[in-house]
Amino acid sequence: MVAGKLKSATPATPARSQKTAEMAARKQAPMPLHPPPLPLPLPSTRTVFSRSFGVYFPRATAQVQPRPPDVAEVLRVVEELREREARLKTEVLELKLANEAAVVLPVLDREIARKDAELDASARRINRLELENGRLSREVEEMRKKLEEERSEQEKKLKEMTSSMAVWEQEEISQSRRFQGLIDASVKSNLIRNLKKSTANTTSSTAANLIVAETSRIRGDNLDRAKPQPPPKLSRPPPKSTFPTAPSSSSPPPPPLSKPASSPPPPPPLPAARSKSTSHRVTRVPEVVELYYSLMRRDSRREPCGASDAPPGSNSRDMIGEIENRSAHLLAIKNDVETKGEFIRMLIEEVNCAAFTSIDDVLPFVKWLDDELSFLVDERAVLKHFDWPEQKADALREAAFGYSDLKKLETEASSFRDDPRQSCRSALKMMQALFEKLEHGIHDLSRLRESALGKYKTHRIPLDWMQESGLVTQMKMASVRLAMKYMKRISAELEAATGGSDEAELVVQGVKFAFRVHQFAGGFDAETMAAFKELREKARTCGVQCLSQQ
Structure with missing residues (x-):
């Protein structure tokens, strides 16, 4: 294409076309590193010949025209220059890439080393997890076998306990019957002895009928009371951060126990240090009952035998009521000792482990303890069958009530x-x-x-x-x-x-x-x-x- 352009651009005058070709060759050709050598001077003979030759020819015809440039040579030079330029550009790019690679290669080496370390750690972790998984699977199998063995043992124990409970119930029924027979015999003997002293022979038949009726009623009531009752659930003690407590059940506080149709008689008087702060609960006052019984016994001693103005069966009814109250109270105490043993042992552990740093923590603990003990029929009579920490409980009550009163x-x-x-x-x-x-x-x-x-x-x-x-x-x-x-x-x-x-x-x-x-x-x-x-x-x-x- 360059050759075609050069051919088409060649003018009719050779001098102008020669100048244009030379200028294009100078622009495209690189500058030589060394200047071209100067032309050597021609011998003087040539100059002389030209002078002599110019004598015969005019000046216009005597000028020497330069040789027209060779187009093929020019094209060859241009192609060489272009190839050289392309090689130089390629070398420049290679140098740039080499420089960039020299900067990036350390970073890439570090990244590759880090990834290799992560791969090694992951491989070690996988191996460790596989070993752990195998160990856990073996433990699961062992636990499954152990649970199956424990389940079978518990079933055996449950069967044994049910059989022993049946035997125990039969023994309990027989013991209650024997105890009831003793009570009936004592009631009859006391009533007969009292009737012989206080009544005449004319009222013996009436008293005998009364004895039979009362003893039958006592037997029915005592059999109803002798049935074992479930012990009350131990409620969680009050929150306290200063004393350790034994593990207690996480169930909510127990509801008030349902009173039977014929409630047991009032217990003997409690210690004077016990004073409950339950304003919404009706509590027994044993001092009234004790005073009543003492007055009744004193009046019965003062009355002469055979000269009583009371009705014939009044003294026998009083004796029957007193024996009934005492026997029912003893049965209720016995029932509490047998059915609420675990409940009382948990209370004993709570009291023994109680330790305080502030007197303000003693007040809710004593309040909670009194509320729990209020489920017992007779606190003193029931707790004497256990290893109850009486001194510590009394000291806690004394400190709590003393501080509360002063506050x-x-x-x-x-x-x-x-x-x-x-x-x-x-x-x-x-x-x-x-x-x-x-x-x-x-x-x-x-x-x-x-x-x-x-x-x-x-x-x-x-x-x-x-x-x-x-x-x-x-x-x-x-x-x-x-x-x-x-x-x-x-x-x-x-x-x-x-x-x-x-x-x-x-x-x-x-x-x-x-x-x-x-x-x-x-x-x-x-x-x-x-x-x-x-x-x-x-x-x-x-x-x-x-x-x-x-």
């Missing part, structure tokens, strides 16, 4: 508000009564501290509330606030009074009360001291001389 007293004294609508004397009496309660409470606490210090340490019961820096300080501050209110009320009364002997009495009364509180609490705070100064100024203005003499 209530301190709260009552601190929250006292003087009502201006109330008369002055009644308000002062109320404040004096509260202060006397505080005095007695602290005095009782000091006596309790002397006797219970070692016991509380042994049973891990907190002692900080019994120290002078604990609840005692709060009670003394409450008494100081009472003194401030007391003196302010007297000052207000003196300001409103018109004069008379009552003012002097009020001032003396206020000073005496302030002195008692001052000695009791060990001083006054700023507000109480200001109230005392105000009372002293009012007394001086009213003409009272008792304070000015001090």
